[in-house]
Amino acid sequence: DAKTTQPPSMDCAEGRAANLPCNHSTISGNEYVYWYRQIHSQGPQYIIHGLKNNETNEMASLIITEDRKSSTLILPHATLRDTAVYYCIVRNTGNQFYFGTGTSLTVIP
């Protein structure tokens, strides 16, 4: 299964874009990249996912490099409520999600 590497922590100023990187150099051609976040003491919340094209929804944008070895989650205008742990997951062909330890994002007023 493809593994992911994320920085353990990041800070972002309120109102600015938060760019969260993820490396997944061993990703296979049919594996999707998923992003979830987890606010303290709550269950993980789905954000976005993609295969090879860039994706955007009401929460965020996902940029996947052409070789698919890395991706970036972009929160365009971070708010204090975006403070959370963000998980980048590469889904295998089965039903399992493999969550790593994620990136703890702190949005600073």
Place this chain on the structure above:
Amino acid sequence: DVKVTQSSRYLVKRTGEKVFLECVQDMDHENMFWYRQDPGLGLRLIYFSYDVKMKEKGDIPEGYSVSREKKERFSLILESASTNQTSMYLCASSLAGPQETQYFGPGTRLLVL
């Protein structure tokens, strides 16, 4: 919106007790999952089910069993709770298929004394 609910947010049990954690989803999802989350270890899959009365072991099934008698309900059972089962337990559900999004419940924080 998908709704996944778990029977308790916080639970305190004694060593050796039998513990039931229940999960209910209201979106007619075929797949349901139980994870535990521990600091520094991320989420680890305990069991999952892709249909009523069907179950598959995840990465850490030892000490746990599951039951899926109805499509909307997936129970995690600790037959004899131990202190090393103190953890946050998360339930998730998804439609069938390898790339369907999983939706999580709020979690149950279990303390075994």
